[in-house]
Amino acid sequence: MNLINKKVTHKRFGVGSIVKHNDSSIEIHFASENKKFVFPDVFGTHLKLHDKSDARSLEEIIQKKENERKEEELKKEEEKVLQRKKLALRLEHEKLMKNHKLHPSSQMVFWCDTEEQTTSFSEWKVFSGVLKSGNNKGKPNKPSRLHPNSAVLLTAVDSSKLEKERRILGVYMVKEDFVGKICEDGYIPAHSIYRLQLTEHESDQLLFWKYYLNEKSPEKMTWNTGKYRYFENLWMAQILLDIMSLKSDPNEREQAQQFFQHFCKMNQISAQELPKPNGALMRI
Known part of the structure; x- marks a missing residue:
């Protein structure tokens, strides 16, 4: 918008003519001297354009800038709220981590349906x-x-087979800073390093019910409801040890061994004293 030579009236300095202006400032020649003002803020309250058409166009510019300013303020406020939430979450996380005591059954077994048998490994997360x-x-x-x-x-059982034939598909440690109590979306992400996927041949040799036991009904092998169950830390260590023995590739075996050692350290388990x-x- 070109305002050069446009006539204006200022409440204090009277009638003048615009000699310079840009996106942030405007210079006006009055009878006695030139004055600089903030553009377009000076208009509306202190300064009036004589030309009505230009005044309307200027009002639209001022309104647009006002809307942008409000939008920016809203974004800043939303950012402050988000930062406060993040801080509260971090403090809660630190408190939970500080006061955390190992639960003897803090491992999860997840029932993968057909689609999840693929997505669990491509995305390395499950939904609770x-x-x-x-x-x-x-x-x-x-x-x-x-x-x-x-x-x-991660486990699955073919629809044509019995529950006792549930296979182990893979396993992962949860993400390094994951705390279930403050998980809002139900997704359980994997650790960046400790994650293992079994081949179909390996999976066929690793049956879940070899390790898992329902203490109330030790003879039963049933899973009728729910996507997941908690189970004992020792059982998970047994599974990881057997996965390590299944791996024939030296690199994969090394990866499984590092996983097993990390898990035992995190759960204060002695690998040498691990029961069969x-x-x-095993009780049939």
């Missing part, structure tokens, strides 16, 4: 599902027992 009842019905389940010492075991698997399948 939603609550079916109560005040929080429809909201994601919070895997409250999971901490950085926890691993997620004694799950439901």
